[in-house]
Amino acid sequence: MTERLVASAELMPVLELLKGNVLEERINTLAEIADGGKIGEGGSRLALTSTEISARKCLIRWMEEAGMRVEEFPLGLIGTYEGLNPTLPGIGFGSHFDTVPSGGRYDGTAGVVAAIEVVKALQKNRRRCKRPLKVFAMTGEESSRFGTALFGSQGIFLGLSDNVLNMHRPEDISIRQALENFGFDPEQVRLPVVTKDSLRAFLELHVEQHSLLDHEGMDVAAVEAIAAPDRRIITIGQPLAEVVKEVSNVTKGIRIDIMGKGGHSGALPMGREYRADGLQPAANFLMVLPAAFDRIFKNKNIKIFITDLQIEGAALNKVPGNTHLEIMLSGENEKDLEEAEVFILTYLKKLNRYYGPEKDHWPRFITNPLSASKLVEKQLPSKYHFEPEQLLPCFKTAGKIIQAVNQICTRYDTRKIVGTIGTFHLRSDGLIDLGLDLRGIDKGLRDQVAEEINKQIDQISLRERVNTRISEPLPGSESPTIMDSQLVNNIEQLALSLGLKVRRMHSAAGHDAQNAARAGIPTGMIFIPSRNEGRSHVPEEYSAPEDLENGARLLATTVYKLANE
Structure with missing residues (x-):
């Protein structure tokens, strides 16, 4: 059915398939694809490494099992779950799957896994939306490998300049060379993969990376603005x-x-x-x-x-x-x-x-x-x-x-x-x-x-x-980004309709959603709590299964509403 839907009995069979323990299991499976041990146990999955390329193969398999048509681009994957009207601009949602050195399992990966599981739940219930759904799994969000952050989503939403392509850290190769090493053509990333005409909205679910939601007893947050680094x-x-x-x-x-x-x-x-x-x-x-x-x-x-x-x-x-x-x-x-x-x-x-x-x-x-x-x-x-x-x-x-x-x-x-x-x-x-x-x-x-x-x-x-x-500002230095006010309202109201405790907040950390917003695409973000004192970018990073479940269900509800407008 394709009527405008908030949270009603119609969507409940889909939401009931989104289980926190399943989401956690998938995150743990992806954590095994790492260098130097598992992610969360000292291991890492840096952008444009053989390990990161291996992780793509796992994600492609999961996307295809969820009924998506998958396209691989130099800086990530886009899985499309066709809509009833394929000519309409789609709804994009997802995050990144690269990590910092000795990082945590949930940063970025929680958003990618949740997005795939949302589509999988829709497929199992034989639900199609008016608009196509597009799941994004991007690399290069972290600055650890090349000294510049968000370059994956920048390439996908905006395109990369020569300056960014030539970025490298001391004693390492450049982004350009890394792409060539894996058989990708750097010329492909000069122009964006998606534009504001092809997406009605973009959503990103992410762990908070701070302890505010945990300390206040909140289930989720609607992000109003994202700080940016100099x-x-x-x-x-x-x-x-x-x-x-x-x-x-x-x-x-x-x-x-x-x-x-x-x-x-x-x-x-x-x-x-x-x-x-x-x-x-x-x-x-x-x-x-x-x-x-x-x-x-x-x-x-x-x-x-x-x-x-x-x-x-x-x-x-x-x-x-x-x-x-x-x-x-x-x-x-x-x-x-x-x-x-x-x-x-x-x-x-x-x-x-x-x-x-x-x-x-x-x-x-x-x-x-x-x-x-x-x-x-x-x-x-x-x-x-x-x-x-x-x-x-x-x-x-x-x-x-x-x-x-x-x-x-x-x-x-x-x-x-x-x-x-x-x-x-x-x-x-x-x-x-x-x-x-x-x-x-x-x-x-x-x-x-x-x-x-x-x-x-x-x-x-x-x-x-x-x-x-x-030095002059490094690539990745940007202006702060304001999220789409209507999407912030939608996320907040839909969270309440699901019985979740929700608040509005800003993000001090940068996110891929910023580049979607800079491309002129209406953009929103959902935060779920980070436990262990809000620690992130470290092995102790943790969000509980119930946090993952609440976030995925809110993401599904928001995506379904937008995709049927």
Whole structure:
């Protein structure tokens, strides 16, 4: 039947087929297609990798089993469930299926699986709508692989420029090369696959990636606006002439492990009651070690080398979680090195008191989040490439910038601003690159905060006498997006008709729905709760089966209504 339908007995047989445990099972099945273990257990499925291509085959099979005609495009899949009037613009719905490094199972995938299951439920009930239904399973939503986000949906809804096609991260290939490696023609993605004339509306179901719905006891949310990032690279220092020298025979190595908690850099509000950013304690070390070298160690002919700083699963759109810092001390006698080691360990204890639960009523860090271990001789380099006097001021400058960004954005937290240094890269030429992700739903305010950050970086640069440079906005930096007001109303009212507790909210994280809206397609978003304190982009990401079921049923009801108008 094709009458306009909200939530009535007519649709109940379809809705009853949408079971949370089935949705969860499908999400778990897709999680097995990953590199480095299952998704949710440390594994990843990055865009345009062999693993991601394998996941497409699984999704194609599921779409075909649900009665869809599937088309594969370089940046994703579109499954079409034919309508009674195939000439009418269709209803699009779906999400992405790529992940961040060591990410969670539900981000994006929940929306893809729910969309497929909605069509499958309609097919089992032999229901056809007036309009065609089009399920989207897109890649390239995450910025992890190529340093630019949402490029998959950008290619599908808007087309990609040469600038985006040539994007790549250090020591990796470009989007263009990755497409060619899998037999796709990059020229295909220059023009959009779908346009505003071919779709009546686009809907995306997604996990909230924050704890608001969970804490308020809400079942779903109708998203009114999506914040957008201003992403840049902050480069510190100037290229250094390599100086290769033998390390002194007397050395000590210390590894500092910081137990942070990763999360989505857009969805997690600022403040230590919400974030356990592992890069913040590391920044303290980056600032104090150069100062100690100048005041204490240099006079004793002790050299301090920061030989490594690693963020596990680092990405521009992730709050740094577990972070590791390796320090090497080199000197002329054992006693002086022992004193330097004691200094570092004493400072570590001080940071544990600051970041641990003794300091805050709502600590996100665990008790004693910092620990130290000795590096054995074979873990220490036998040569060094740059003098400490050359690099330590750059590390100090980096530490100050990391904390300045955090402090400035925290002041604007109540005005929906979030800012994160998500990546740290020490280049082979001695330069340090920091990846900045700044977000807000008010572009004017976001730009104001960006200017404040820029001025603070300039001041730090002058004080430390270290060159800094802020890049132009990276591809993926966009303006905030407003969802279609009528679709927001529909989602809210249909949720109520299903007996769901619903609220309106904005999304601090970016989503594929933004590119559909930018293409002029009326666009709406449904959020379901994220459990485990709203954590996302980490293995602990979780939405319960009842959350998946509520979201899928609301999606089905909304799609069915729109498709029969």
